[in-house]
Amino acid sequence: MTAQRATAAAPRRIRALHIVVLAIALPAAIAGLLIPVDVPSAGDLSPLARAGIAAGVMALCQLARLRFRVGAGAVSVTWGEAAFIVGLYLAPAEWLPAATFAGALVAWILLTFFTDRRSPLEILHVAGSLTVAVAVGAVATRAVADPFDARLTPALAGALALGSLAYLLVTGWLAALTLSVRHARPAGGLFLRALRAKLLMFVGNILVGLLVVSMIERDLRWLLLLPPALWLLQQTYGHRLRADEERRLWSAFAHATRELSQLDERIVATAGVSGALSIFGAEAVEIDVVRPDGKRRRYTGDASGTVSEADVSEPLPETLGDDPGLVPLRVAGSPVGLLRVRFPRALEPGERERMALSAYADALATALHDATTHQALKALTDRSAYEAVHDPLTQLPNRAAFLLKGDAALRRVVREVPVALLLLDVDRFKEVNDTLGHAAGDELLQAIAARLTALTEPGELLARFDGDEFALLVTDLETPDGDRSSPMPQALRRARALVEHLATPTEVAGVVMSVEASVGVVVAPAGSADVAELVRRAENAMYQAKEGGGSVAWYDSAKDEASTDRLALLAELREALAVDDQLVLALQPAVDLDTGAPTGVEALIRWRHPRRGSLSPVDFVRSVEGSDLLAPFTRYVVDKALTVAAEWSREGLDVPISVNLSPRSLLDPHLPADIAELLRRHRVPPRRLVLEITETVVLSELEVIDEVLSALRDLGVQLSVDDFGTGYSSFTFLTRIPVHEVKIDRSFVRTMADAPISAAIVNATVDLGHRLGLRVVAEGVETADQRAALAALGCSAAQGYHFFKPMPADKIVAVLRSLLDSAQAQVFPLRADGAS
Structure with a gap:
């Protein structure tokens, strides 16, 4: 076997390998010629003729080569073992290396002239490789028996097979080594692949060599039968190599396309x-x-x-x-x-x-x-x-991202460890816009953002709110000496440092100016309030700074009556969640405008406060949404609603019940699992629970909201868009979040008779709902005229005081039965008092 050329110019390491091979081959060939050998004459064949025939046989076996790919090159397989056996029989083993070198040299010169393009050094390398292999094979054979002009016996055949194996191993290894040095690939894998490809031909070559020797012993005329047989064997070998190459090609193709x-x-x-x-x-x-x-x-x-x-x-x-x-x-x-x-x-x-x-x-x-x-x-x-949670001008986080990331940062802080929030507002920023233009104002905001960023420490959170407000959350108020006992002075020093740094003159639109700012500072123990509440307090302090004429002010709870009352209310609500008689549901049905049948019931929470009296959601829900009570409050309301729905099932009523969700609840990734557990506990089918969300969630475009809504839909819960039309980009909302129902806000229903714009919005919403296959429910229907107008527009259902006021849970079953019986009898009482 011989390695084929794989590169246009042999690199230095290949030339070195050529020289090493020749340095071994040439002395072996010359030494054999110098050793005196007693060669008896056989018939008319002189010793020189014998050597010439051996060289010719070696040349012919190289010319009848077959090639197969190995990496980026190819290996030639020839009849070398057969020629080796015949050569050892015809000529002394000492002369065979020289005969091989001469025959291979002639053969590869002819191949180079007609097919390949090889340099003289490469031709010498091929001839030298074959010479080294023949020399090693001859030594291995002579170690067992001398085949020269000897009768073919089983022992001699074994010796020739052993020598042929040595010849195969040496040629295969030298070919693999050449390709390995040329292409920097492991020689072992190349060597094994070459042996596998040559195995069939190796066995055939030994048999052919032994057959030729046997024919020479008996009668040379038998050699006339060899050409057809050798041609068939050559075709068989070629077909085998082509089949192997075909399998390799398509196996490599399949693997490569998979990759x-x-x-x-x-x-x-x-x-x-x-x-x-x-x-x-x-x-x-x-x-x-x-x-x-x-x-x-x-x-x-x-x-x-x-x-x-x-x-x-x-x-x-x-x-x-x-x-x-x-x-x-x-x-x-x-x-x-x-x-x-x-x-x-x-x-x-x-x-x-x-x-x-x-x-x-x-x-x-x-x-x-x-x-x-x-x-x-x-x-x-x-x-x-990125744009959904970053300010496009300064690339800082926006308000929504600040609230979300800030709450996450607070959860990582040890409870009761003081944290601070600084809210900065640029003074007289409007004058910059009015005097120098909005481009100058944007440039100033970018400069302010760059300066604040330079002062922000690792672990702190800086954001730009709307307009000229910036917020900084500091979760580590530890002083250099490790003292946390006086966090407020440290926070105030930090705020004054920000103000002083911003006051350094800067050039904006060719005008040198000094930026003045007011900073509100709030310090609170971690876990006592969420970021939204801290922002509210900081805004209170910032307005105090502006009104007082100072640049920095801290939050004083004594000046924030709303906050004091709110905290007390939240403490009382925590107690109310632990009992079962304060927070109750008021239920308001929605009816089908065609049949009068109930399409669903909305669950509205009421608080029977032992001291404050009856409180509606307006009195306490906003405080809940800004606190850590939101999650348990939401679970409480859903649990109450599913308790009622389970009672309806026992009464044979299959009516959906809807619960309002706060936008902040959709930031809780555990919400779907909590609702799934409540559904399993009450054995209520998910389709009978409707969760009402508002369009304001579209403002955030946070991935967690989409994930929570998708999980709720996968659970089988129905989604409804409450107050539809009042939020930001209603149609965009529906394309982002697939829902089952939209509820037209009462403000449009109330004014649609007098305001063409309101009527157009109602008409468009109804038409959109029909096109998207959604239920459309009108809220706040108070008059028969409004009901008739909605029915004329094709609105699916409606709810409001014209039909029913919110009622206690113990009265809703009788009302639902009455509506269902009336619908079946095609009687449509549309008022609780029976009026039409």
Whole structure:
């Protein structure tokens, strides 16, 4: 076996290997000629003729070669073992290395002239490799028996087989070593693959060699039968090698295309380069990727396995020329890139390789297109998600992100450890906008943001609120000496440092100005309030600073009566949640405008306060939403509603019940699991629970909200949009979050008879609901005229004082039964008092 050339110019290490092989082969050949050998004449054959015939046999076996790929090169398999056996029989073992060198040299000169293009040093390397292998095989054979002009016996046949095996191992190892040095690949794997490919031919060669020796012993005329048999064997060997190569090619193709199933351009391109190198045994592979912005990225790899990348500026070639390894990468006619495969000179691609290259290029183009598209979409999604929680002007977190991240930061702080929130407002900022223009105002805000960022310590959270307000959350108020006993003075010092730093003159729109600011400071133990409450207190303090004329003011609870009362109310609510007789439900049905049948019941919470009297949700829900009681309060209300729904089931009533959710509840990832547990406990089907949300949640565009809503929908719970039309971008909301029902806000229902705009909004909402397959419920219906107008517009259902006021749970069953019986009898009482 001999290694084929895989590169255009042999590197230095290959030349060194050539010299080493020749340094071993030439002395072996010359030494054999110098050793005196007693050669008896056999018939008319002189010793020189015997050596010449041996050299000729060696040359013929090299000319009748077959080749197969190994990496980026190829290995030639020949009839070498057969020639080795015949040569040992015809000539002394001492002369065979020289005969081999001469015969191989002549054969490879002819091959180079007609097919290959080899340098003289490479030809000498091939001849030297074969000479070394023959010398080792001859020594191994002579160690057992001398085959020269001897009768063929089983012992001699075994000796020749042993020598042939040594010849095989040496040629295989030298070929693998050559490819390993040339392409920096492990020689062991190349050696084993070469042996597997040569195994069948090796056995056949030994049998042919022994057969030729037997024919020479008996009658030379038997040799006339050899050419047809050898031709058939050559075809058999060739078919076997081609079948092996075919299996290798498509196995490598399948593996390479599997590796392309990625969604990252760099990974796909790198896998594409490696795959092409493996499939086609290429010297080098280049993949040019055309990106959506028109720029090109080139990925290059060679047989060593390394892949590099670089940007390129030249355009894609308009014509590909005659290069068979140059293939355009297109998807639906659009250029994706270019694939260049540099095949070894000794192995020009045939029709099979061209077809495989075309198929591989199609798979690579599709994978690159998918990866590029995915990355573009991911970048767009990431940018949208980033913009949803960042101020576009300063790139600081916005209010929504500050509240969310701030609460998360507070949860990580040990309870009762003091934290501080500083709220900064720029004084007379409006004058900058009015005098210098809004562009100058934006420039000033960016400068302020940069200065505040420079003063922000690790672990602190800085954000820009609407307009000219900035907030800083400090969760570590420890003084340099480790003392936390006086957090307020430290927070005030920090606030004054911010004011002083901002006061340093800065140039905006060509005008040098000094920024003045008012800062409100609040300090509280961690766990005593959430970030929303801290912001509210800081705003109170900031307004005190502005009114008092100072630049910094701290929050004084004595000046915040609302906060004092609110804290007391929250403490009382915590006690109310622990009992079962203070927080009760008032239930208000919604009726079908066509049949009068109940379409659902809304559960409204009421607080029977032992000291304050009856409180409606307006009196306490806002305080709950800004506290840590929101989650237990929500679970309490849902539990109460499902208790009522379970009682209806026992009464044979299948009517949905709806509960209002605070937007902040949708920030709780545990909400779906809590509701699922309550549904299982009360054995109420999820479809009978309707959760009402407001459009204000769309302002956040936080991923956690979408995840919570999706989990609720997957649970089977129905979603309803309450106060529809009053929020931000109603239609955008419906495209983001699939819901089951929309409830038209009472403000539009109340004014639709007199205000064309309100009527148009109601009409559009009803039409939109019909198109999207949603239930449309009108809230706040108080008159028969409003009911008639809604029915004329095709509104599905309505609720309000015109039908029923909210009522206690013990009265709702009788009302629902009455509505259902009336609907079945086609009687439509639309008022609680029986009036039509």
